[in-house]
Amino acid sequence: MVFNDPRSAAQPATSDAPLIAAPDAGAGRPARWAASAWVRLPVLFILMLAVDAITAGINDTADGTALTALITGVATAGLALAVYVGLVRYLEGRRPRELALSRARSELSRGALFGLGLFSVTIGLVAMVGGYHVRGWGSIDGALTTLGLMICASVTEELAFRGALFRVLEEKAGTYGAVVVSGLVFGGLHLVNKDATVWGALSIAVESGLMFGALYAATRSLWPAIGLHFAWNAAEQGIYGTAVSxxxxxxxxxxxxxxxxxxxLSGGSFGPEASIFAILVCAVPTVVFLRAAKRRDRIHRRGELAGARQA
Structure with missing residues (x-):
């Protein structure tokens, strides 16, 4: 899948300039105490993790019916987006172009279609080796409830790990360093889940953490990653009825x-994400996205973005 390249003919080849340029007029002055990426990084990341935890708790209490789950999922996702925008404006003095509304509809749709396809291929491979079995029809209400939960989870996790951790860390560690570190942290935090395993967490880090980071590097937009993340999880549980992470x-x-x-092969109690098939299937788009990022001149060396911000 090819996601839109937001560069216009009037922009220079270094299309990341809007993300690291001087503060926007009218967006407010950036917080002087947060000028260093090493200060902004923990503040923004920890606050977005807190938003993730709070919204997850709210959604867990509202999953009694499909309607309340859907409404609450959309509402809490909107709340998380508003918090992120507010924090970026306060800490960095800019409007978050990584959440440009003009790109939301098309990129969410494309990301979702791609995520659905990726997981369908993964579960198909698990089924081919005898690891996936269908007992019968499930519940439409259960599927819709899952959709509500996954809407919020995909938004909050992408804001925290790609919007905060990857994006700010890239200023100091470069693109490849940010991809690796954000991927490992993303996988590691899945160890707190009920049926977590070390192998499962490592699988998540490699297949999802690296892929989402590479996708953000290629597009410089959070919408494709949110759409892909949502559709993968929604298909995993909401359609195919397997455990998620x-x-x-x-x-x-x-x-x-x-x-x-x-x-x-099957992923066991962790879910198909811990299958070797998931790792192999996701490795292909990860490489494609990184190649696209390099072609679009979006692979940055250590300190390059920090220098551009100060210039």
């Missing part, structure tokens, strides 16, 4: 299913 059985999906066989 070791978080337990969840609210159900359109199909009642289970996995069996060696964990390396």
């Amino acid at each position: 070791g978080a337990g059985s969840g609210t159900g999906g359109l199909l009642r299913a289970y996995v069996s066989g060696p964990d390396i």
Whole structure:
């Protein structure tokens, strides 16, 4: 899949300039105490992790019906976006172009279609080796409830890990360093889930953490990653009825299913994300996105973005 390249003919080749230029007129002055990336990074990342935890708690209490889950999921996702925008304006004195509304609809749609396709290929491979079994039809209400939960989770996690951790860390560690570190932290935090395993967390780091980071590097937009993240998780549980990232059985999906066989093939109790097939399937777009980022001159060396911000 090819995502839109936001560069216009009037912009220079270094298309990241809007992200690191001087503060926007009318957006307010950046907080002077947060001028250093090493200061902004923990503040923004920890605050967005707190938003993730708070909204997750709210959604967990509102999943009694599909309607309340959907409404609450959309509302809390909107709240998280508003918090992120407010923090970026305060800490950096700019409007977050990584959340440009003009790109939201098309990039969310493309990301979602791509995520649905990626997971469908993954579960298809698991099924081919006898690791995925369908017992029968599940519940439409359960699937819609899952959608509500995943809407918020995909937004808050991408804001925290790509919008905060990757984006700010890239100023100091460069693009490749930010991809690796944000991916490892993303996978590591999945160890707190109910059925977490070290292998599962490492799988998440490699297949999802690296892929989402590479996608952001290629597009410089959070919308494609949010769409991909949402559709992958929604398909995993809401359609195919399998566990998501070791978080337990969840609210159900359109199909009642289970996995069996060696964990390396099926993913075991962690879910298909811990399958070697998921790693292999996601490795392909990760390489494609990184190549696209390089072609678009969006791979930055250590300190390059920090220098541009100060210039």
